[in-house]
Amino acid sequence: MTSTTWRHLPPAARAIAVASAEAVDAARARDAEAYPDAVERLAALDPEQTGRVLGAVVRALLEERHPDGLDGDDVRAALEHAVRAANTWQDVDPQVMVVLLVGALGIHEQDEEAPVTPRALAAHAPLLIADLLQARSLPVYLENAFAEIQRSEVHDD
Helix, strand or coil: CCCCCCCCHCCCCCCHHHHHHHHHHHHHCCCHHHHHHHHHHHHCCCCHHHHHHHHHHHHHHHHCCCCCCCCCHHHHHHHHHHHHHHHCCCCCHHHHHHHHHHHHCCCCCEEEEEECCCHHHHHHHHHHHHHHCCCCCHHHHHHHHHHHHHHHHHHCC
């Protein structure tokens, strides 16, 4: 389990960090009892803010694994691996995983006719992150995601 307290973060960011860490930890442990509760806590948070943080984590993990850039085959391989790994213990909708992956890369906007619910995103993002993390430390990626978002907000103002 993640031991980071996140006390240095503002309350909204701290809630996202804690809920994300709990959900990813449960996904990594394949804890079918803890995972649904962790997903509910994550889904209860602001979906836009949570999506930005989790998307930044996914993007960083993909970029780290593919420093020379990603192509369609790399994205497809990441998707297939994550879906296969998660399907061994959770029901996974591959379309939601596609939305998460390509959304994190900034190449896809959610289809307004068939939107993915915040609950579906909260249920799938930790599974994708757990698969991409492998043995890496989630807190490092969360810290970097918050720093990236803060930098982008400062430059946007």
